[in-house]
Amino acid sequence: MNNIASILILVFLAITFLQSGYDKIFHWKDNVVWLKEHFAKTPLRNQVPLALLNLLILELISGILCIVGSIEIALNSGRLYGFYGAVFSCITLIMLLFGQRMAKDYDGARTIVLYFIPAVMAVNWLN
Helix, strand or coil: CCCHHHHHHHHHHHHHHHHHHHHHHHCHHHHHHHHHHHCCCCCCCCCHHHHHHHHHHHHHHHHHHHHHHHHHHHHHCCCHHHHHHHHHHHHHHHHHHHHHHHCCCHHHHHHHHHHHHHHHHHHHHHC
């Protein structure tokens, strides 16, 4: 398999976003309560449920596209779905980074960068 690195990163991103989406779906109220406090001193304080819904949708799109993309690469070396999965992953991570910076959670923002690096690598490799 010439594309094993791309498959591994896509699976990594899929696990990251599908697990996060799962958590948001099944622990919605807990997430909203925590995030309202997290963003209490930011302009986002009144937008938490809507922002969380938008983030959930992007995470699910990212995760599903990454899974389909990894299967596509394994079956026929196609790169379209994986590329879009990586792009959506980057967009999702940029949204998360923006939120963390708004909340002045610099440790959280640094953590997001660790996920962003392989996502950008995947965009580059699959382009």
